[in-house]
Amino acid sequence: xxxxxxxxKHNRENxxxxxxxxxxxxxxxSDERMIILSGIRRIGKTSLLKxxxxxxxxxYVFLDCRNLIKNNRIDRENFNRAFxxxxxxxxxxxxxxxxxxxxxxxxxxxxxxxxxxxxxTSATLSDxxxxxxxxxxxxxxxxxxxxxxxxxxRFYGRGGGDLLNLLAFSYDHLSNVVFILTGSEVGLLxxxxxxxxxxxxxxxxxxxxxxxxxxxxxxxxxxxYKGFEQAGIEPKGDEIEEVVRELDGIVGYLSIYGYxxxxxxxxxxxxxxxxxxxxRLVESEVKELVRRSRNxxxxxxxxxxxxxxxxxxxxxxxxxxxxxxxxxxxxxxxxLIKQGFLEYHYKESKKIxxxxxxxxxxxxxxxxxxxx
Ligand SMILES: Nc1ncnc2c1ncn2[C@@H]1O[C@H](COP(=O)(O)OP(=O)(O)OP(=O)(O)O)[C@@H](O)[C@H]1O
Ligand SMILES: [Mg+2]
Numbered sequence: 001x002x003x004x005x006x007x008x009k010h011n012r013e014n015x016x017x018x019x020x021x022x023x024x025x026x027x028x029x030s031d032e033r034m035i036i037l038s039g040i041r042r043i044g045k046t047s048l049l050k051x052x053x054x055x056x057x058x059x060y061v062f063l064d065c066r067n068l069i070k071n072n073r074i075d076r077e078n079f080n081r082a083f084x085x086x087x088x089x090x091x092x093x094x095x096x097x098x099x100x101x102x103x104x105x106x107x108x109x110x111x112x113x114x115x116x117x118x119x120x121t122s123a124t125l126s127d128x129x130x131x132x133x134x135x136x137x138x139x140x141x142x143x144x145x146x147x148x149x150x151x152x153x154r155f156y157g158r159g160g161g162d163l164l165n166l167l168a169f170s171y172d173h174l175s176n177v178v179f180i181l182t183g184s185e186v187g188l189l190x191x192x193x194x195x196x197x198x199x200x201x202x203x204x205x206x207x208x209x210x211x212x213x214x215x216x217x218x219x220x221x222x223x224x225y226k227g228f229e230q231a232g233i234e235p236k237g238d239e240i241e242e243v244v245r246e247l248d249g250i251v252g253y254l255s256i257y258g259y260x261x262x263x264x265x266x267x268x269x270x271x272x273x274x275x276x277x278x279x280r281l282v283e284s285e286v287k288e289l290v291r292r293s294r295n296x297x298x299x300x301x302x303x304x305x306x307x308x309x310x311x312x313x314x315x316x317x318x319x320x321x322x323x324x325x326x327x328x329x330x331x332x333x334x335x336l337i338k339q340g341f342l343e344y345h346y347k348e349s350k351k352i353x354x355x356x357x358x359x360x361x362x363x364x365x366x367x368x369x370x371x372x
Contacts, residue, residue, distance in 0.1 A: 003227035004258030009047040010054050016223045016251070017215070018048050024210050025052045025180075029144065032208045033171045034179045038186040039212030040340045040356055041285070042252025045182045046148055048212065053146060059094040060144035061086035065152040074156040080125060083145075087132065090143065099135040126169050133174040142176045150181035151188035160192050167193075168201035186211075187338025214249030223251065227258045239267050243274070248358045253278050278359045286363050289341065295324065295332045296341075297369045300355070303342060304364035308352045321371045 002014045009015045012022075025048075028035045039045050046064075053060045063082055068074050091099050136143060147153065154160040170177050183189035194200035195207060215223060221244055228235040247253040257274040264270060290297040302316040310329070317324050333353065336342040343356045355361040 002230045003223065004231060004255050004262055006255065006259055008050055010050045012051050012055065015044075015047060015051045016226065017219060018044065018051075018212075021048055021210055021212065022052055024208075028208045028210070029056075029058070029142065029178055032178065032206070033175070034167070034181070034205065034207045036186075036189065036207055036209040037180060037182040037212065038189070038209060039184065040214075040250070041184045042250050042281075042357075043184075043212045043214060044251045045184065045212055049146055049148065049180065049182055053144065056144060058142045058144055059090035059096060060146060061090050062146045062148065064148045066149040069152045069155055072155055074152065076157050076162075079156060083125060084128065087128065087143070087145075091132070094141075096135075096139070096141070099132060126166055129166075129170055129174055129177055133176045136176040142178055144178050144180060146180040146182075148182050149184065151183045151185045151192055154188065154192040164192075164194070164201045168205070171202065171205050185339045187334075187340070191338065215251060215254075216249060217244055220244040220247075220249045220251075220254055223254055224258060227255075228261070231258070231262045233262065233265075236267055239271070243271055246271070246358060247274075247278075250357065253359060275359070275362070279363050282357070282359045282363045286360065286367065289339075290367070290369070293332070294369065295328060296336060297364075297367055298324070299329070299332050299336060300341060300360075300364040301367050301369060303353050303355055304361050304367075308354065309350055310353075313353065321369065 003016050005014070025035065025037075037045050037049060050062065053062060061083070063079075063086060065074070068079050068082065088097075088100060091097055132143060153163050156163045167179060170179065181189065181193075193202050193207070195202050195205060197203055214220075221240055224240045224243070225235050243254070243257050247257065253274065256277055257270060260273045260277070261267060261270045264273065286297075286300070289300070298317045298321050299313060301320075302313040305316065307313045307316045310333070313333075314324065314326075314329055317329070333342065337344060341355065341360065342353050344351050344353050346352065355364065
């Protein structure tokens with residue numbers, strides 16, 4: 001089996017398409033200092049990133065920031081240690097370990113000691129990166145620091161301020177260090193980076209953004225056909241068409257479907273099982289959202305039921321749940337957009353809201369919510 005597995009992919013032979021994006025990444029690595037890889041959940045960001053890194057000649061570090069966060073906090077020491085160890089491993093793996101020996105200011109064997117003794121641990125990180133950068137310069141190599149789901153870094157001390165300083169320092173001074181940041185909550189990622197805020201460290205820096213899109217209908221169908229072929233299963237055209245219509249080009253869902261057909265060897269129930277499994281994933285995300293604010297639930301439910309303009313959403317909430325102020329509603333809408341739960345476009349100069357993920361939409365129609 002190749003395409004139909006439920007883990008992020010590492011190897012290109014298991015990755016369907018994404019040729020353009022891989023090329024764009026390759027180009028950006030040589031020209032840019034910071035790259036954002038954005039896209040809604042389950043669209044294939046981590047897979048693309050891992051396949052890309054896996055083919056790199058340059059040393060790289062991959063950190064999953066989602067795993068580093070606990071109760072809306074990133075423990076600085078944990079993060080710093082993971083970061084430092086990542087760099088150390090990357091350099092050693094590439095037989096560049098010697099670089100570390102040159103770094104006199106940091107005792108590599110005693111991470112903990114160094115980190116505990118220094119008051120500002122992120123100063124340690126910038127020291128380290130500076131030295132790594134100088135050494136890589138001589139070798140004509142770069143190091144890639146890939147931070148998956150980087151919007152979570154806003155939970156790293158003082159709204160992520162220290163980390164922003166590190167990013168800005170690296171951007172300005174380290175020509176052999178490239179950051180790749182992925183984000184499914186792309187608005188939050190931009191809020192964190194504050195590229196437009198003259199008061200903040202990254203103001204005015206250019207960041208290359210590669211936005212992962214869902215597969216077209218044709219590509220989705222092709223993905224399933226090829227996947228079934230690999231798995232030695234005769235594809236069923238009409239089933240496939242229907243699944244693609246319902247799941248809408250989101251590769252994570254298509255993979256679940258393929259995986260279920262493969263493991264159950266039963267076309268008949270597979271679609272139903274897929275929606276069940278996908279819904280379970282989504283339910284926990286939506287539950288977490290509603291836990292943070294019940295208002296999010298009201299808004300999502302309204303949009304799920306087809307209310308697509310500000311005024312129809314407001315009317316729906318007021319008649320089903322109770323009054324909501326304009327201030328609250330517009331805050332909620334923009335926050336849901338930043339988190340990727342909602343999208344909007346303009347139709348006849350009216351803002352039209354939509355839920356980009358068909359499974360999220362379905363789950364939200366079944367949301368049980370108490371009135372205000
Ligand atoms: N191009 C691809 N070809 C084949 N399978 C893919 C591809 N992209 C993603 N997948 C599969 O889809 C699922 C979701 O992929 P992945 O975890 O990379 O997405 P993501 O955007 O990082 O999701 P999340 O937002 O949940 O972190 C995984 O099962 C993965 O194996
Ligand atoms: Mg991911």
